[in-house]
Amino acid sequence: MIKENDSLPLLSGKQYWKSLDELAETPEFRSWVDKEFPEGAELLDNVQRRGFLKTMAASFGLAGLGMSGCRRPEHTILPYGKSPEELIPGIPSFYATSRPTPFGFLPLIAESHQGRPTKIEGNPSFTIAGGSTDIYSQASVLDLYDPDRSRGSFSREILRKGDESSVRWKKLSSAKLASEISNWSDSGGLAIITDSADSLLRNELIENLVSTGVKHLEYEAIDPHLPEKTLASSLGVAENLRLIPQLHKAKKVLSLDCDFLGNREPNSTVNSRQFMSGRKVLSASDASKMNRLYAVESDLTLTGGVADHRLRLPSSRMEAFAALFYAEILKLQKSKDSNLISHLLKIGGDSEFDRKWISECAKDLLSKSQNSVVLPGLHQNKNLHLLAFAINQSLGSIGTCVTYLPVSKRSSYSFEDLAIDVKEKRISSILVLGGNPVYNCPNSGLQDLLSKVENSAHLGQSIDETSLHCKLHIGQSHFLESWDLGYSWDQSCITPVQPLIAPLYDTISDIELLAAVNKNTSSSHDLVVAAYNNLSNTDVAFDDFLRIGIHKIKQSFKTVFPDTSPFLQKLKPANLQLDESSLEVLLTPDFHTWDGRFSNNGWMLECPDPISKLTWDNALLVSPVFAKHLESKYPGLGLLPKPTMLNKSGQIAPDAAVFDDGKQKAPIVTIQVGSDHSITGPVYVQPGLADFTIVASLGFGRKHTGRIGNDLGYNASSLTHFGQSRILTNASCVPTGEFKTLANVQEHWSMEGRAIVREANAAEYQSDTSFAHHMGAESHSPPIYGKDLDKDLVFKSQTTPRGNSSYEHPDHNHEKSEEHGLHQWGMSIDLNQCTGCSACVVACQSENNIPVVGKDQVLRGREMHWIRLDRYFSSTQRDGAELPSDVQVSFQGVACMHCETAPCETVCPVNATVHDEEGLNAMAYNRCVGTRYCANNCPYKVRRFNFFDWNKRKTDELYEGPLGDENEPVTAMGKNPDVTVRMRGVMEKCTYCTQRIQESKIRTKIKAQRQKTLKTGNDGKDLILERDELKVADGGIKTACQQVCPTDAIVFGDISDPTSEVSKLKSNPRDYSVLGYLNTRPRTTFLAKVRNPNPRMPDHAVSPHSAREYHDKAHPSHHDEEHSSPH
Amino acid sequence: MATLSNPESTEDRPAILDKVNPAPWHEAPLVLNNRSFNWVTEKICGIVESKTPTWWWWCFITAMIIASFTGIGLVYLVSTGVGVWGNNNPVNWGWAIVNFVFWIGIGHAGTLISAILCLLKQKWRTSINRGSEAMTVFAVMCAGIFPLFHVGRVWFAWWLFPLPNANAIWPNFRSPLEWDVFAVSTYFTVSILFWYMGMIPDLAVLRDRAKETWRKYFYGFLAMGWRNANNHWRNFEMAYLLLAGLSTPLVLSVHTIVSFDFAVANLPGWHTTIFPPYFVAGAIFSGFGMVLTLLLPLRAVFGLHDLITQTHIDNMCKITLATGSIVGYAYSMEFFIAWYGANSYEGFAFINRAFGNYWWSYWIMVSCNVICPQLFWFKKIRENTPLVWIISIFVNVGMWFERFVIANTTLSRDFLPSSWGYYSPTVVDIFTFFGTFGFFSVLFLLFLRFLPLMPLAEVKSVMPQADPHGGKH
Amino acid sequence: MAENINNLAMTTKTMDIKYGISATFSSAKDIFDAAGKIREEGYKKWECYTPIPVHGLDDQMGVGRSKVPCFTLLGGVTGFLTGMLLVWFMNAYDYPLIVGGKPYFSPIYPFPVFYELTILFAAFGTLFGMFFLNRLPQHNHAVFEHPNFGKTGDDKFMVVVEIEDPKFDDEDTPVFLKSLGGKSITTIKESIV
C-alpha cells in the first residue's frame, strides 16, 4: 500500500491518512502507543499526558522538516516489500462483519481504506433490515480510534504517599496475562461475569468452563432478556419466550410503553423498516391501507412521535390500563369468562383513564384482529407482558404479526449467589469479561467482592470504573479487530464478526481470553471456522459465508400456548396514585451513550437527542404540569421562562426552557426514591410526558471512560436493581438551588404556523391528494415557474426556466456547450417515513469527516452536522404563555437543498460556491475565504462554518490557538480519504456525497469504455459511446444518509431521468419545496406527512395540529369549525 | 466654492448648477469681528506651527494605548480563528459588520460637507470641510479593518480582488461583498484625493511660512510647488468643482452598496428596497453627529469661535434634525411595508425587532436616532453647545445600534424556527471595536498637529475683503 | 524707485538673469482693476499671484476656461469600459460559472462595479489633469526668488510681468505698474545654476 511520510498537517483527509498509515509503522508511533501509560505515569494525569503529547507533536514536526532545504518538504512513498493480493491502493474494500450487542449481532458491511476501517453500513444480505443500520453501529467505528482506549494490559498498583494513595498502571503483555489467568480456575473457584451477548462461540466456551465448575454470571443494565424470562415463568413454559413482532403484517398496533421504533427495544432497525413500510402513501388508495399506531406511554418516545393516537399514562399504571383494555376486548368478543373480566376490571381499578379511548381503540384493533398487535415495553414488569400476551392471543394475531420465539435460558447465577460463594471462599477469582458492571450495577455489591477475592481481572476497551476495582486490566479488542460468531436478535441468521484490521494495540478479544482460560491454544479465527463448520446444514464454505456475512437458519416459533386466564386470575390489583409528592421515575437507556458504552464516543455525544434535542448531557425530563408545580412551589427556580410580549400576543409560543444568551439554564434537582436511593441532575421540561413521571436516563455520569466522556451528565445507575423492572415509584423531587447549562441545539420547538412540515390526515389526503400545494406563501403567490409551470421535471431541471425572474437563467450545461449535464441530481425526503432515529446524522458525520466540536461550542451554536433533524411540536393548546402537555411530533431532516437558484452562490465574492452542470451546489473549500455571507443568506441555515481548527485542535483547547495541543494522530485514522478534511475559516455543507457521485460516474464511464472496446475491438474513433451508456444507473448512487435509513425515507437520484425513483416521487402530489415561494428551487424536496387517526377516537382532530395552526395563522379571518377539534 | 456665488462668472459654471436653487442664505457673517486675511492665516497656521501642547501628548498616548486593543484583538483572531468572536450559526455576522457599516456611515458627512454643500453653494461649509474630510478618510480606514479581518482566512483576502492567478479563477461580481470591495476602495481613494488636493494651497502657505528646515521640505514636497498663480487657481477651482461633482454620486453610491449587503440577501427584514435611501440618510445623520462631536471641542480648545460660528452649529443641528427625521420615517415605513406586504415571515421579523429577544437594542436605537434629534427644533438647545455635543454623542450611539438591530435581529430569527439562535459578543469583539476609536483618534490628532485644520483660501474668500468689487454688499 | 532697483542689483551675489518685474497690491479690488488695465495695455506674458482665487480675474486677464474637464471625461469613460471588460472577461468569457442561476454577463447586476470604476478613474483624471495643466509638481520656479513671495499666500496680491513679454521694457513697465497703484516694484532675478 502507499504510505506517505508527510508531516505538514494540511487540510486534507488524504494528508491525514497517508501520514497515519505510515505513522502506524514508525517507531515514534509504536513508542507513543506503548508509552501511553508509562511505568509510574498516573492514569488520569492529563497535564503530564498533554505535556508528553506536545513533545510527540514536536518530534513529528521535526521528522518532516528534515529535508525542507529544497523547494518543498520531501514526501516519501513507502510501498510494500511483498504487496498483498487484491489490494489496489486507492480502492476501498468492503468486508461483511457484525456488531455484538445485547440485542444480538447486527450484520454489517465495513468499508476499509488500505486496512483502515472508516465506515459501517448495514449488510444488505440481512434482507429484513435492507442494508440499513442503527445509529450506534454507525458511531461504533469511532470507538476503534478512540485515543482513550486502553493500549494494552495493565496491572494496578496502589501507591501510597503518606495517607493519600494514587492508582498507577503497569503495562504488561496481554498474551502473558491471558495465560496467567488461565491458571486461576485451577487454583480455586473462578467466576466469570459477562454482559449478555448471543455469541455462539462465547456461549460454547463458557459452557465448557461452567461444566468444569466455573461460575458464569450474566448481567445487563438494560436487560434484554427479562421479559422473555418472566413471560416464560408466568406461563410456566420451559424455554424463554422472545417476542418477535412481524410489523410488516401489522395494521393496528397498540404500544404499551414500548418504544419499538426507538433505541430502547431490540431490533429497532428491523421494526422501523417493517412498520413504516405500512405507512408508505403514494396514492389515495394507499392512504386507506395505511396502518395505525396507538401509543400509550409515560415518556415521549420516537414511537409516540409516529403514533396516530397517543395517550400519556404513567408507566406504573400501564398494567391497570392493559387489564381494562383486555377486559374491553373480551367484552367486545362477547367472552363468556365473566369472572376474568370482573377480575381484570378490579385490576384496572377505579382509574382515571378515558374509557372511550380504550373502547374505541379496542374496537379498532378488533376490526383487524388478525393484524393487530399489542407490544409491551421492555422495562415493564412481568404482569404487563403477560397481559399483552393474553391480548395478542385473544386477538389471534400470534403467528401472523406477532411471534414468540423459544430461546435458550440464560445463566441464573446472580450477584447474591456470587456474594455467598465469595464469602464461603468457593470463589477466589473473578474475571469480568467486557462490560462495566461496577458502573452499571452499583447495587450489586460487586466492587466489595472484587476487593475480597484474591484474583480479579477486567477485560475492557478502556480503563473504566470496573477496572479500577480489579487487580488486572486487559485491553479488549474492538469488534473490528476480532473474530466471533453470533445470532441476530430474531435468530433468523448467524453472522460472523470479522476483523478488518489487526489490533492497533496489544489487546485481545473476549473469545481469545476465554479460549486461553479453556487452555485452548487455537486462534480465534480457527475457533470461528470450527464453530461454523459444526453448525448444521452449512452448505456454503466458510469463505463464502464470510463474503455473504449471513447464514440463514430456520426460526421455529412457538405456536401452542396454555390458556392465560388462570395466570391472570393470580394478578393482584396494585392501585397506586401518583401526584406531586409521589412521583414515578422511569429509567431508560440514554440516547447518546445507551447504557454508558458510548460515553466516550464524540459522534454519539454530539448527535442531538431526537426528542429533547440535547447534546453532551442527559437531563431529568419532567412534564410541563409538574414543572409548573415546581415553579409555584419554589419561586425563582426559573424552570419555565417568563412569558414575553411575543408569547402573550400569540406571536410565538414560549420556549420549553430558560435561555441565557442562547444557553439553556436548567435547575438541578435531587430525586429521592424510597429512603436510600437518590440522584441529582438538571431538569428539562418535556412536553408529552405523563404528568407525574420523571424520565431519567442511564449511561451518563461516567467518572472513568475517557477525556471527552468523563463527568458528563448525571449518573442514574444507583437506581437500577439487577433483574428488576426500571420503573420506580414513590419518588420526590427537590431543587438543589444550583443550575447547569445544557447544550440544546434547537431552542424553539414550535413551527409557529409556518408551512414548513406540511401535514394532513389520511381522510383529508384522500379528498385532496395535493394538499401540500395549498399551503405556504407560494400557494397564493404567482407560480415561480411562470409560463413553464406545467413543463416536466426533465425540462425544468436541465434548463432552469426563467419563470417570473428578471433574469434569464443559464442552463445546466457544460461550459460553453449546448450539452446538458449527464445527470441532474435531486433528492426526495418522505416525511411520512421518518421516525427521527437520527442514524442519518451520524452516518453523514462518518462519511464526510464532520468534526466534533464539544459542548462549549455547541452552546455557542456552532455544531457542524451537515444534516440536522428538526423536531417540531404542535398542539391544540395554543395559549401563548403555556407549554402544552399533549403534542404531536413532526420531524424534518434538513441538509443542503442544492437550490437551482441558490442564494448562497450569488453572494459569495470569490466564486467558492457555484453550481455544476449536474445541478450540484458545489462548495470548493480550498477557494473559500470565509466571509460567511452564504450562511447568512441560506434560508434553510444548513451551512456550517469552521470557526476553529476542529480537526486539528483538541476541543478543550480551541481558544489556545497555535499554543494549544493538536489532536492525537490516531483520531485521524478514521477519516474518509475521499473527503477533504476542512481547516478553520472555511464554510462547509452537505454535498450530496459528491465523492460517491464522482466515484460512480468514473466507474460507469470506465466500464462502458472498456466493455465496448472488448466487445467491438475498437479503441479509436470507431468506438462509439452513446450518452445513455455513460449514465449512472438509477439507484447506483446512495448518499450516506439514504443508505443508513431503515425506512427508505430518503431517495436520491437523477431527476432528468423520468424513470428514476426520485423523479417518480417528485412528481407525486405530496411533493413540496420548503419555502418554495423564495424561488430558490431546491433540488431536495419533501413528501408531506400523512397521519392516520381514528375518527371515532375522543382525541381525534380533523387536521394535524400543525396544519390547523397554519390555517389559523394564514387565514385568521375565517377561523372555522372544520379546523377545530371536537372538544 | 465661493466662485459659484459670484453672479458675474456664470459662464464658469457647469449648466447643472443653474438648476440647483441656492439654499436660503441669511446674512450672518461667516467670520466674526471682521478679521483680516492675515489674522486668519496666523490663526490657522498657528495651530500647526506652535509648540506641541502637553494635552496633545496625553491624548496621543492614550489613543495609542486604546488603538493597541484592536491590534491585539486582531492578532488573536487571525492566529486562532473567527471563533474567538461571538459569531455563530445563524448569526454569522456579528459585531464585525455592524462596526463596518457604522464607521463607513461616519465617513459620509465629510464628503457630504465638502462635496454636496459645495455644489449647493453653502458658503458656511468652508471652515468645517477640511476637518470633516479628514474624519472621512480616517473613518473609512477604521471601517476597512472589519470586512477585511472578519473573513475566516484573511491571508487569502486578496482573492476578492480581480488578480490573475495560477488557479485561473476570478471573483464573483454578483456578490454585494464584491461590490463593496470596489465601492469602499474607490471611496477611500477619492476621499484622499479630494482632501489632499484641497490642501495644496494651504500646504504652500505653510511651506512659505516655515522656519525649520524639515518643515520647509516637508510642506515644500507636499505643496508640489504651488505658486498661488491665477492660472493655478483657475485649474484648481475647476478640478475641485469636478471632484465635488464626482464625490456626490460616489458618497450616495457607497452607502447604497453597503446597504445592498443586506438588501440583496433574501432574509426577512433585510430584503427591502427602502434600504439604500434609508442607509444614506442614516449615514449622513451619523456623520454630522460625529462632526459635531469632533469640532465642538476643537472650537473650544483652539478658540475658533470666530471661524466656527453659531451659524455653523445651527446649520449642522438642522441637518441632523432633518436626517434624523428621515431615518425615523424609514423605521416606520419598514413596519408599514412589512404589514402591507402580508408576508408572515417579513411581518414577524419586524415585530421581533421591536419586541423580540433584542427589543432593548431596538428601543435604544429609536430613542437615540428619532427622539433625541427632535430637541433641535428649539433654538435654545441649538445654541447650548454642551447640550448639542451630548446629543451628537447619542446620535452616534443610536446609529451603531441601528446597524446592530438590522444585522442581528434578522439573523437570529429568520425562516425556520428550528434554527433560531441568539448572538452575544465576546470580550474580543468588544475590545477590537473599542480599539478602533483609539486608532481614529491617533490619526486625527496627527492631522491636527501637522496639517491645516481649515482651508485658508476658502475661508478668506467668504470674507468681505475677498470681493473684487471693493466689498460693496 | 530707481535706487531700490539698484540696491537689489547690489545685493545679488551670483550672476543672475532677469525673470520679470513684480508689483504688489493690497486688496482683491486693486489687483482686479489693475489686471484689467494691464490686459488693455496689451501685455501677454504676465501673471497674478493671489492668496485666494479672485473671482472674475480670469476675464480681467483674458484667459479662457480650464481644460480639466476633458481629462475627467477621459478618465470616466476609461473607467466604465474597464469595468465592463473586467466583468465580462472574468465572469462570462474566461471561466463562466453558473452562480445562483444568474446570467454569465449582464449590464445590470455588476453595475456598481462599472459605476465605482467610472468615478475612480474620473477622479484620477481630474487630479492629474489639474497637475498637468498647472505643470505641477514644479518645486523650483523664479517667482520663489521674490523676497516677499510668501505674503501672496497670506494677504498680498502680486502682479508679475515676465521679461519674455514683447511689450516688456526695463524702464516703462515698472512705471506703468506703479501707475496702476502697484507697490514695491521689484525685479525678480534667478541665478543660473
Next chain:
Amino acid sequence: MRNLFPRWSNTIPLKFIIALGLLGGAVVAAITYYATPKYTRVGYQPTQPVPYDHSFHAGQLGLDCRYCHHGVEKSSHANIPSANVCMSCHKNVKADSPLLEVVRQSYFGEDSNRDGKLSEDEDLNGDGLLTEGPAVPWVRIHKAPDYVYFNHAIHVNRGVSCVECHGRIDEMEEVYHAKHLSMSFCLECHRNPEKALRPTSEVTNLAWSVKADPDEDPDLAQIHAGLELKNNWGVNPPLSCTGCHR
C-alpha cells in the same frame, strides 16, 4: 525668500513616474514567473534511494508503464511498485548489484538466508511469519494538492496518455517534474481535451503521435483526430468544482 529646491528637482517627478513604471513591471513579471507552479514545481528532481533508470526500462527495454504502476487503470492512484515487482526480474538479473540492496532487504526482510522458507532463527518478531523488510523510501515527485482528487483510472481509460502530465518519462534517466500541474494546467486540458485524446491502446506509448500527412501540421492533425474521439466517446471533462474538489 529663495528657492528651496534646486532647478533639477523639477525633472524628478517625470523620472520618478518612469522608474515606478519600470519597477512595477519588473515586480509583476517576477511574481508571475517565480511565484507560480511553472517555476516552483517544474524541474523538481530529487535523488531516489535506488537509481532506477526509466529511460532504460521504459525506453530501451520497452517495459509498459502498467507493468510496475499496475493500479493506474483501476484506481485513482498510480501505485509505486512494491519490491516484489522489482524482484520478479532482479532475482536473476543483477541479482547481487549493490544498488539493489535496498530493494532486496525490503523484499526478503526476515528471510535472512533468502531461501523463501522460515528457518527457526529468522522469525525475529515472533509472529510465525516471514515479515517483509523496511519499505524502499521512494521520494514523491508529482503531488497534487491534498484538496484535489485526481483520478488516474478515468484519464488513462478515456485515452489521456501519461505523457500529458508526466512528460517523456521514457526519456528520463532520473524522473523529474515535467509539467506544472497547476489548476490552470488542468483546466486547459479539460477545456480542450481534443489536444490530448488518443486511442486507448496508445496511452502508455509516450512516443505516439497522430499520423499526419507530410504537408499537414501535426498539431492540427491531433486536434482533428482528438475531436473525433471526443465526440464519439462522449468525452466531456468537468469544468466545475465538483469534478476535482470534494
